[in-house]
Amino acid sequence: MVSTTHGAVRGRFERGTAVFRGIPYAAPPFGALRFRPPRPPEPWDGVRDAGAFGPTAPKPPYSEAFAPYLSDPVVPGDDCLNLNVWTPEPGPGARLPVLVWLHGGALTRGSSAVPVYDGGAFARDGVVCVSVGYRLGVEGYGLFPDAPPNPGLRDQLAALRWVHENITAFGGDPGRITLCGQSAGAISTGVLLAAPHTQGLVRRAVLQSGAPEVCDRDKVRRMVRRMATRLRIPATAEAFAGVDRDLLLRVQAEAGRLSSPVLGGPAFGIVVDGDLVPCDPLKALTEGTAARDVELLMGWTRDEYRLWLVPGGLLERIDRLGAVALAGAMARCRASHDVPRGYRALHPGAGTAEIVGQMVTDHLLRAPLHRLADARPGSSYLYEFAWPSRLPGLGACHALELGFVFGTGDTPESRKLAGEGAPRELGEAMHAAWVRFVTHGDPGWPAWNARYPVRIFDDGEPDTAYGPRDAEMALWSAASTLPQAPRTAVPRAPGAEVAAAMRRLRRSVGALRR
Template sequence: MSDDSDPLGRAPVGRAPLVRTRFGALRGSLKHGVASFLGVPYAKAPVGPLRFRAPEPVEPWEGVREARAFGATAPKRPYAPPLDALLPDPDVEGEDCLNLNVWAPWEKSAAEGRPVMVWIHGGSLVHGSSSVPVYDGAAFARDGVVLVSLNYRLGIEGFGVFPDAPANLGLRDQLAALAWVRENIAAFGGDPERVTVFGESAGAICIAALLASPLAKGLFRRAVIQSGAPVALPGDRARRTTEAIAAHLGVEATARALTHIPVERLLDAQTEVTGKGTPLTGGHSFQIVVDGELLPRDPAVALSGGGASADVDLLMGTNTEEYRLWFVPGRLTERLSRLALRAALWKTKVPRRTARVYRANRPRETPGELLGALATDKLLRMPLNRLADARTAGPGSTYVYEFGWRSPVLGLGACHALELGFVFGTLDRPETTALTGPDAPRELADAMHAAWVRFAATGDPGWRAWDATRPVMTFGPGAPTLVESPRDDELRAWDG
């Protein structure tokens, strides 16, 4: 190794970055002091006989593998209009979709033992990928973090429930990627003992399941849950979507039968069966399943009362108006009648006393907005508050945030997914401004991004940990502010 080489034995600084993993050498790209390695395989391509099987380790390669372009995305279809314009979802062709990306600071000084953050994308378990431009990891790397993002199997190939195949294959992919990180991240300057997993929406739900899984023990030290909650279904209920898709195709609901269905035909059937519902209004969807092995118990139960992952530091929160991403584009906030609201509250088993409290606090809101606020809190905010309460006696610290800056785009307000460009520091990206508009406050983004970096580095994002006063760091509107027990009367109304 020459004198101008990197302390870890990588390529000399200033040249195309080169690292040596246990599977082989990788050549990446270097820009403004940040090295990126894209499309790195962490498991074999899930095709042919491996299509509905647990991920298998990637084969080592000879020579140097180029890692300068994003790898294949998992089979999926784009979001339906108008969400397709708000949530860009690139599609990269290829079969080798079990791949990940690494962004790392590339300098000779302080090159070892950096905190590592592993991003698990959302998308209702049927959309999304690590190549979404909003998820660019350069800002994290510039701030001293080794950032990893990964792809995992989606839809029926990742979360179908069969009698002849393992359940939760998409979660098993994530476990395989985390195992890869533990074995290889030191080559990029990361500390395998300082790994933080973070994710949003379905990615956050996956992280809650990983927190509850005995198979994930030791793979990460901290976790961030953004706009997702601990939830999973028993096998018989989760299987219904798989059975509906198989019936649409006219085949048995088995992995053996679906292995022979072409990908495009399978996606057509999947879209037809699941395309009419939303995370808030229901309908056929893919869910994580309590399978007795990877996930022995419902994660909400497993994580409560000082249970699973009680020693893991946890940062979690929601956006104030999550529902508006699904309600506003279809004008449900305007069209829903009072009669339809009453029917929806009865169907979703919202107590009358709870609805009365929300209605009293929101006298000017439409029935659709009232339903959205109730649904947001029932599905997201209330479960996370309960989880925070259940962890107060454990050794791991818990921090709670709320993102409240309102986007002017289409009147979406502080909707689901809006915080992503703030967390990643990618407000300049046109794919981010599609949701935020061009004038999102950079100071707020800087503060939120810095809090995530501090949490990964130290376990403390910069405000008081959760206790009996229920402190919540609110990011907008305005400057970040710590608020104790915000809208507590509404949360207490759910508990009678």
């Protein structure tokens, strides 16, 4: 039993680790609190049972194309702003390092109840692990004229403050908190690092396959308007709050079918709000003074794009579209002709889909993470996960590394992406590196310097490569020194043809996701 600021909770011992699940850090975000910033939970009398995961945030299921690869359990209920704690030593005397985990899922799916994110292995290695649930989709990232932006991000900040105030009672040290996330969770981690309200709450941070970024406000508004049109209601928080939750999820799924990490399109995302997010977070972290004393562990998987393109056969469709698909990628990345030409020269045997996928991955992930490391030499560590899945076509895809990091590679949920026979030694090496970083700030390889060290996790012993992506990064650096061409003039094809190609690509995504 542990006492928190809102009441006592009783957990369970599992394999020598104390586990507390479903602890509320904020009030249920419904009724009068729907689309509003989080409020503290009501205190409770007696001892609250914390033996099971709490409710998950409302979210649509994964489509038939993605469901075979990704698990996303649903726990019904309103009290979805909750968190889970794994600790080896509950009590105020231990003062152990703390890992706070923000899950991914494009800010529309995922939860802290996914079995891959079980924190038992971290606790067994002396780290208090906390996983957080937060609002998703239109509930967490819709943009309305009559409600504050970014309620999902504000949930994460509320959870981080809860950890800072309560983790001592669970054996953690509030001065040694590492904020960690993957994909949308990594984007959120980067944004929170740059947020003035977060200063002093985080000692270290891990960004896995996600870079600090904000979404164009009009892009989010278009998604909200698309939903409002289907619902035949005004695009306001007041009107959306009156819509049945299940109906809202169905409409959200329908409206989001034409969006993709590779192809873009309207989407939910974090926006600059003048308060929690006062400016572009990447600029604040690279050019300003935000979180200057925070050590960083950052990286990507070698074939991120394959999770976005392989399910349902979109990769083959892009290969068939050829030059038209490449023109669409150039428009997506606002790249000059020199960029795809350079990729063709560096990867002469690659198909169009691979060129497109690597270009977009570098534009969205590798280039900004390199930029962030360049601004913080000596305190940044970079890695690349290169081990290919045993499943056909996935390669070293997005999210594949998670089972290795958490030491949950033997679970059925991890095998959905990795297949059978994933190397146990690789999981031990990655998990140990994360434990070292959370504990000491050093994962076991050289910090970023003029030689550009990157730790490669693949079959066999992990190895450190120096400048493994320098050639691709040089293409973007050269392109950034050139005047930006108008969007319609970037591809060889006329603007109307490119727009039509992008529409065909997005229709392909929509058909696959249906």
